[in-house]
Amino acid sequence: MENDYILEIKDLSFKYPDYPGYTSPLLLDSLNMSVERGSVSLVVGRPDSGKTSLSRIVAGLLPRFSGGSIGGEVFVDKREVLHSKPQELIELIGLTFQNPEEQLLTARCDTEVAFPLESIGTERETILQRVEEALEQVGLRDFRERTPSSLSGGEKKRLLIAVLIAVNPELWILDEIFEELDPWFRKRLAKIIRSYHRSVIVLASKWMEIYGEICGSFYLLKGGKIHFCGNSAKDFKDVLEEEGIILSNLEKSTGTNVSVPAEKKRVLEMRDIVFRYGKDERNESSKEDFELAVSRFTIFRGEVVSLVGRNGSGKTTLAKIICGLLEPEEGEIRIFSDEGKDFVGGREILNRTSGYLFQNPDFQIFLPTIADELSLGLKLMNKSEEEINDSIGRAIELFRLPPPETPPTIMGYGTKRRLQAAVYYLLDRRIIIMDEVDSGLSMDELVEILKLFKGKGMGIILITHDIHFASAVSEKVFYMEAGGITKVYEGKSEIGSLMEDIL
Amino acid sequence: MKSVIDARVELVLLFEMILLFFMRLNLAILGGYFGLLLITIVILYGFPSIKTPFLGILPILILILLLTPIFNRSGRMIFGLGRFLRVTSGGLSDAIRYVLRLSGITFSVFLFYKTTEANDVLLAFQWFGLPFRISLTITISLQYIPGLIRAYGEIMDAHRLRVPSMESSKRRNNILDRFSGKRLKGMIPVLVALVVYAVKRIPTLAMALEMRGFGRGERRTSLLKLETGKKFLLDSLLGVILSAFLIIPIVVF
Amino acid sequence: MEERGIETSLAFKVSTITILTAITAVFTLAVRIPVAPTRGYINLGDVAIYFSALTFGPLTALIAGGLGTALADIIGGYAQYAPITFIAHGFQGFVIGLIVRGLLIRKKDEIAIDKGKRLDFIGLVLAFMSGTIVMAGVYLLAEAFMVGLGAALAELPGNIIQNVAGIAGGIPLTLAIRKAYPPILNFRW
Numbered sequence: 001m002e003n004d005y006i007l008e009i010k011d012l013s014f015k016y017p018d019y020p021g022y023t024s025p026l027l028l029d030s031l032n033m034s035v036e037r038g039s040v041s042l043v044v045g046r047p048d049s050g051k052t053s054l055s056r057i058v059a060g061l062l063p064r065f066s067g068g069s070i071g072g073e074v075f076v077d078k079r080e081v082l083h084s085k086p087q088e089l090i091e092l093i094g095l096t097f098q099n100p101e102e103q104l105l106t107a108r109c110d111t112e113v114a115f116p117l118e119s120i121g122t123e124r125e126t127i128l129q130r131v132e133e134a135l136e137q138v139g140l141r142d143f144r145e146r147t148p149s150s151l152s153g154g155e156k157k158r159l160l161i162a163v164l165i166a167v168n169p170e171l172w173i174l175d176e177i178f179e180e181l182d183p184w185f186r187k188r189l190a191k192i193i194r195s196y197h198r199s200v201i202v203l204a205s206k207w208m209e210i211y212g213e214i215c216g217s218f219y220l221l222k223g224g225k226i227h228f229c230g231n232s233a234k235d236f237k238d239v240l241e242e243e244g245i246i247l248s249n250l251e252k253s254t255g256t257n258v259s260v261p262a263e264k265k266r267v268l269e270m271r272d273i274v275f276r277y278g279k280d281e282r283n284e285s286s287k288e289d290f291e292l293a294v295s296r297f298t299i300f301r302g303e304v305v306s307l308v309g310r311n312g313s314g315k316t317t318l319a320k321i322i323c324g325l326l327e328p329e330e331g332e333i334r335i336f337s338d339e340g341k342d343f344v345g346g347r348e349i350l351n352r353t354s355g356y357l358f359q360n361p362d363f364q365i366f367l368p369t370i371a372d373e374l375s376l377g378l379k380l381m382n383k384s385e386e387e388i389n390d391s392i393g394r395a396i397e398l399f400r401l402p403p404p405e406t407p408p409t410i411m412g413y414g415t416k417r418r419l420q421a422a423v424y425y426l427l428d429r430r431i432i433i434m435d436e437v438d439s440g441l442s443m444d445e446l447v448e449i450l451k452l453f454k455g456k457g458m459g460i461i462l463i464t465h466d467i468h469f470a471s472a473v474s475e476k477v478f479y480m481e482a483g484g485i486t487k488v489y490e491g492k493s494e495i496g497s498l499m500e501d502i503l
Numbered sequence: 504m505k506s507v508i509d510a511r512v513e514l515v516l517l518f519e520m521i522l523l524f525f526m527r528l529n530l531a532i533l534g535g536y537f538g539l540l541l542i543t544i545v546i547l548y549g550f551p552s553i554k555t556p557f558l559g560i561l562p563i564l565i566l567i568l569l570l571t572p573i574f575n576r577s578g579r580m581i582f583g584l585g586r587f588l589r590v591t592s593g594g595l596s597d598a599i600r601y602v603l604r605l606s607g608i609t610f611s612v613f614l615f616y617k618t619t620e621a622n623d624v625l626l627a628f629q630w631f632g633l634p635f636r637i638s639l640t641i642t643i644s645l646q647y648i649p650g651l652i653r654a655y656g657e658i659m660d661a662h663r664l665r666v667p668s669m670e671s672s673k674r675r676n677n678i679l680d681r682f683s684g685k686r687l688k689g690m691i692p693v694l695v696a697l698v699v700y701a702v703k704r705i706p707t708l709a710m711a712l713e714m715r716g717f718g719r720g721e722r723r724t725s726l727l728k729l730e731t732g733k734k735f736l737l738d739s740l741l742g743v744i745l746s747a748f749l750i751i752p753i754v755v756f
Numbered sequence: 757m758e759e760r761g762i763e764t765s766l767a768f769k770v771s772t773i774t775i776l777t778a779i780t781a782v783f784t785l786a787v788r789i790p791v792a793p794t795r796g797y798i799n800l801g802d803v804a805i806y807f808s809a810l811t812f813g814p815l816t817a818l819i820a821g822g823l824g825t826a827l828a829d830i831i832g833g834y835a836q837y838a839p840i841t842f843i844a845h846g847f848q849g850f851v852i853g854l855i856v857r858g859l860l861i862r863k864k865d866e867i868a869i870d871k872g873k874r875l876d877f878i879g880l881v882l883a884f885m886s887g888t889i890v891m892a893g894v895y896l897l898a899e900a901f902m903v904g905l906g907a908a909l910a911e912l913p914g915n916i917i918q919n920v921a922g923i924a925g926g927i928p929l930t931l932a933i934r935k936a937y938p939p940i941l942n943f944r945w
Contacts, residue, residue: 013757019938059714063760065706065768067942071757086713095714101650102707105643105715107622114726119716127726149646325660356664362700363654364661366692368935377665409699409937525901559833563907570906601904608902612836636766640774640819644827647778652786687789687925694787694929698807699937701779706762708771718766
């Protein structure tokens with residue numbers, strides 16, 4: 001008897017177009033995959049392994065909107081998609097993007113959900129009813145007239161799920177959907193997935209326990225191929241551990257190989273800092289005044305600290321004060337040289353002391369090639385050409401970057417994050433701030449980068465939502481609430497108790 | 504917020520108001536209409552509400568009063584200083600006409616803006632025949648603009664952390680520097696990052712649109728609809744009366 | 757394996773115009789450079805229009821240039837100027853795009869302004885002059901009706917300076933973007 005497959009991929013190969021000075025690698029290499037109707041599958045792959053591209057090929061969006069070379073066949077519900085138009089497939093395939101902002105179109109939540117139904121000519125009465133039901137399911141019923149851009153990241157993702165529910169296609173592909181969602185909604189989403197009885201493929205770059213509860217088949221995307229890893233979550237976790245995607249013992253991997261300076265030397269110390277935002281200055285969703293007040297905050301050489309806390313607790317504001325992008329109204333920031341001298345850090349000095357890895361690397365990359373990006377700061381430091389070329393070569397090797405003439409804008413997200421790190425590594429900044437580090441980089445890559453920074457004696461500040469990760473790699477964790485540091489956890493045992501405090 | 508009067512009716516009325524202020528009517532009549540317009544705004548939104556639009560056009564109003572008399576020297580001389588600075592009755596009435604015209608149009612648009620909702624206006628334009636793809640373009644770009652402005656701020660910040668800041672070059676206060684476009688040149692990397700960030704979203708936006716069924720053959724239906732019931736009839740009636748009131752002077756005088 | 761290019765479907769065209777509209781509005785609203793005496797600052801809306809026209813041709817520049825600047829007027833509180841702005845900047849973009857496409861780029865993949873040919877140079881100058889004349893001319897004419905010739909003339913130098921900035925910024929920006937983001941050359945149709 002023939003199996004009832006919702007998705008069949010046969011010998012699929014794909015590469016993005018080449019550009020002058022850059023040959024795109026073969027991203028998918030004779031990939032085969034069959035997914036049974038009604039199953040819930042998990043595909044895990046490292047950042048930039050081709051998960052998103054694969055999902056977009058299946059939806060008919062690539063190479064349609066990228067160009068490139070493609071070979072093989074893809075069938076969804078027995079229908080060939082590589083030569084179909086995506087808009088004709090929307091009752092068959094639904095896809096939620098990893099970055100929800102890229103998928104939202106309209107000025108209101110209800111019109112957003114209604115949009116695809118309007119496109120297929122659904123009667124208005126039916127649209128009203130389905131929009132209502134879909135928004136109810138994701139808990140956004142009271143948000144009908146709100147502007148999607150005013151929602152938080154997690155709420156935007158919930159809105160995407162509402163759109164999916166309203167159309168209810170045969171195959172749901174959810175790209176990194178569980179990231180950014182509140183824990184209670186993760187559970188709700190699991191319930192939604194069970195109750196709609198559709199075929200579901202979840203794409204992820206990291207392991208979450210909830211996948212074990214909802215998924216029945218597990219796949220690893222690696223080297224352009226799909227590897228079926230059976231139906232047991234436990235076995236799959238072993239595979240991921242072997243691959244370095246789950247790190248069994250994070251502390252061990254950061255702590256040991258790095259020599260921590262014997263005596264703790266301060267790099268920066270801030271005292272009695274006060275900073276205020278007026279109404280609406282931060283973003284449209286915060287209608288109240290915001291005040292950040294930190295009585296004391298110190299960073300030592302070669303130390304890894306984390307700032308954790310909810311959205312709007314002041315993590316980013318504090319970080320921007322440290323690197324001199326915001327000027328505090330009160331208080332003092334002192335910088336300590338390696339010889340132990342200290343002086344007041346004005347904004348321009350702070351700008352030169354710290355490096356800041358923005359969450360979105362596109363904001364930080366402005367030059368035509370990798371070599372230009374890496375050498376910009378060095379040229380301004382008047383280094384010789386030889387030194388500069390040496391440094392570029394070293395950085396490319398250490399941070400596993402593509403050849404120096406590659407235009408950074410066409411690289412994958414994870415590669416761009418490594419380039420950001422490499423830039424500040426070469427600039428020898430004494431403090432490095434990494435915003436939302438866990439996005440785009442896998443755990444082992446992150447640990448690798450932290451080691452490089454530590455090796456240079458940089459003080460490292462991580463801003464993250466991932467408390468699990470923060471507690472594993474940091475020597476100190478600052479918990480922030482409503483513009484203040486409310487708790488500091490130091491040392492292994494205290495950081496261990498952090499998990500219990502918060503979760 | 505819902506539109507006060509049906510957006511279609513308001514759109515027609517706005518068009519008539521603008522037409523009215525462009526007509527070469529008796530200044531007293533124009534002034535009367537302008538007065539009524541201002542009184543309406545003050546009653547609805549209070550006196551302080553007219554401050555912002557007024558300040559916005561104030562510099563141009565001053566320019567009109569100063570410069571218009573130079574181009575019209577007909578009529579009786581009111582006062583003059585030397586050969587060039589002469590104000591005549593013709594020049595003065597021209598100046599007042601332009602002041603009324605600009606203020607009239609500005610406050611008409613202001614009242615329209617205050618009493619309608621953006622969504623309704625787009626729907627009204629669609630009702631009058633604006634293609635869906637154009638109104639969609641407007642809707643989506645309005646969603647993207649705040650995000651791009653934020654991105655611009657972040658890119659400036661990121662730039663400041665990498666290269667010597669623009670502020671320090673300002674301190675040198677070189678006048679030549681300001682004119683020579685060096686400042687513009689220094690901004691190019693920032694602008695490149697901003698534009699690349701934005702144009703990279705062209706293919707993703709196209710994907711999002713097609714994933715939502717844009718470009719299919721079916722006739723689109725719509726969740727939001729402008730009312731067709733009693734309110735629309737009443738509003739239209741009101742619209743006809745107001746139109747008559749606006750058009751009578753054009754016909755009579 | 758089969759090689760494929762970008763399919764410039766209706767959705768792709770709408771996306772292109774939407775994004776360029778947003779870019780133009782943001783350049784007009786947020787990207788401002790202080791200059792000495794006249795206005796205090798100039799905005800870079802014209803830079804975005806020159807970029808659109810050079811990269812995407814006349815029709816895209818017409819809609820994106822016109823809509824983008826008109827939306828900026830509406831957001832900035834000068835809605836009464838939006839129709840005039842739409843026509844002035846829309847046709848500015850259209851004329852530049854038309855001349856550049858017509859005179860300089862005969863083949864789709866040719867990048868004319870990278871080469872220092874004389875014809876190209878003359879063509880560019882012609883395009884920019886026409887763009888300036890159209891934009892400043894429409895404003896002058898429309899404002900002469902709205903605020904009188906005197907005040908309209910007073911606005912003229914500002915509009916010309918805007919255009920000069922558009923040219924001075926638009927060409928290097930276009931070239932830099934082609935270099936930094938090569939895929940943009942495939943976005944045209």
